[in-house]
Amino acid sequence: MGRCKKNRFIQRAPHFHGFTTRGLKWKHDTDVFLNYEEYEAINLCDYELLTQEEAARMMKVSRPTFTRIYESARRKIAKAFIEGHDVRFIGGNVEIISWYKCDTCKISFTLQKDSPMACPLCKNELITESH
Numbered sequence: 124m125g126r127c128k129k130n131r132f133i134q135r136a137p138h139f140h141g142f143t144t145r146g147l148k149w150k151h152d153t154d155v156f157l158n159y160e161e162y163e164a165i166n167l168c169d170y171e172l173l174t175q176e177e178a179a180r181m182m183k184v185s186r187p188t189f190t191r192i193y194e195s196a197r198r199k200i201a202k203a204f205i206e207g208h209d210v211r212f213i214g215g216n217v218e219i220i221s222w223y224k225c226d227t228c229k230i231s232f233t234l235q236k237d238s239p240m241a242c243p244l245c246k247n248e249l250i251t252e253s254h
């Protein structure tokens with residue numbers, strides 16, 4: 124089966140590697156792998172409380188594609204939650220959108236991969252990456 128190589132856009136990667144279960148006498152040795160786009164789908168819909176329509180736009184994917192990612196994420200989390208699996212975050216076809224702040228005019232902005240590292244407004248190169 125061909126795999127879609129198209130990048131999805133995410134605002135941030137998870138700042139930790141996953142979850143471990145607690146208090147299990149017998150532990151599954153099979154981890155559940157949640158990729159970054161699935162993590163972002165949960166972030167956008169269930170944490171930031173965007174609609175699926177808005178979330179799809181943020182990740183630059185079609186609405187049906189978003190729904191597929193989101194449902195896959197929910198199923199994996201439910202499986203881990205109910206059966207007691209560790210969850211590990213792994214990459215995926217994602218491009219992480221970094222936010223920058225101009226030191227001069229204080230605006231926040233994102234940059235495309237190939238664009239110059241400078242403020243789009245005043246062209247100043249004194250910019251700081253913000254998280």
Ligand SMILES: [Zn+2]
Pocket residue numbers: 225226227228229230242243244245246247
């Ligand atoms: Zn500026």
